[in-house]
Amino acid sequence: MHVTKECRAPGSDGSMMRLGYLIPEFPGQTHIFFWREAGELEKLGIEVRYVSTRRPDRRLRSHDWSERAGAQTAYLFPPAIGLLGRGVLELLRAGPRGWMRLGRAVLEGSPAQLPRSAVLALAGAMLAGLARRDDIRHVHVHSCANAALIAAFANRLSGLSYSLTLHGPLSDYGPLQRTKWRHAAFAIVITRRLMNEVRQELRGFLPPAVDCAPMGVDLAAFARPSPYVAWNGEGPAAIVSVGRLNFVKGHQDAIEAMSILRRRGVPAQLRICGEDEQGGDGFRRTLQSQIDAAGLGEHVVLLGAVSEARVRSEILQAHVFVLASHHEPLGVAIMEAMALGAPVVATEAGGVPELIEAGVDGVLVPPKAPERLADEVQRLLTDPDRARRIAAAGRRKVEASFHSRLSAATIARQLSWEAGGVEQQRRS
Secondary structure, three states: OOOOOEEEEOOOOOEEEEEEEEOOOEEEOOOOOHHHHHHHHHHHOEEEEEEEEEOOOEEEOOOOOOOHHOOOOOOOOOOOHHHHHHHHHHHHHHHHHHHHHHHHHHOOOOOHHHHHHHHHHHHHHHHHHHHHHHHEEEEEEEHHHHHHHHHHHHHHHHHHEEEEEEEHHHHHHHHHHHHHOOOEEEEEEEOHHHHHHHHHHHHHHHOEEEEOOOOOOOOOOOOOOOOOOOOOOOOOOOEEEOOOOHHOEEEEHHHHHHHHHHOOOOOOOEEEEEOOOOOOOOOHHHHHHHHHOOOOOOEEEEEOOHHHHHHHHHHHHHHOEEOOOOOOOOOOHHHHHOOOOOOOEEOOOOOOOHHOOOOOOEEOOOOHHHHHHHHHHHHHHHHHHHHHHHHHHHHHHHHHHHHHHHHHHHHHHHHHHHHHHHHHHOOO
């Protein structure tokens, strides 16, 4: 795919496009992909301005770039006085036509949804005011939940152009999906499975262009400095998992698989990178109770929210990477492990089979099957040649199809087309 070096705004002054980049609760522990993609957009000549709904829990801001990103981000909640004032001015500026468009969009929800929609409509006005102040011509939204509705309301009020990326099933992102999608300039979905879903569920309400572009990794940052070393049967067998501590990530199944392996005499040691959404006060406690009850306190470690550098270090030291998700739209953590040349065992959940070819560049097991997970981890540990083959094939797969430039290039191409169309209309 070819994308020109610069994607310029539709103005006649030749200025570079300034893109609003709206991410809920940014920067959080799972937001490394967004940071990478924004960096690739900058390389393509698109100036990125970060916008978010609210600040994340400080305990989840684990990356070395988190403080810098937070300082560069404009937050809609709680609203600063100046931003709230701009939202009110934007409401006044819209006039009766804008009020009618916004009102119709708000009323598309059920009566029970109206209070929430009214608050989000005000946030939409603030987003429109922020865009006007900073000369943001387009907003890309990395969510199809409330953030998407904020952008849609901003569009109805002021005409602000926006687009969406869908990262999981529509059912995960709440009501008013037709409202969110029908007014977007374009949309991106990260897997073919999700593409089929939106075509079926939103037929007649989709934007003019819907592209499929996977999430990806920074190949330079995730490169193994020395060859992978398989377990030789001596000492601990190092297993690593990466993912927020949430029931759907299946860490409880990975812990049970470790218990099974140790009963079989395999000296497995599991280290889990990630924290729960409550900063350690939520599902982490459930997992720690499971660890303690199974007597695995010395063999399973919950590392909490850690930096990208720490994730790389943990994966580089691992003999096997596991992710036991019950539901996984695609799996950036899996990509990172593959890019680092670690053999992966993951569940065939969601879009993971679009990333892993079973038995070739990774191993797939059913979700919620700790016995099968233990079986496949043990097979890799006891067959070093197979582990090395799968590890090398995983790196090749990511190099070919799952690097962070792909999604950035798709956004840039769509923005170029949109800008060209706007400029053509202006001249006609």
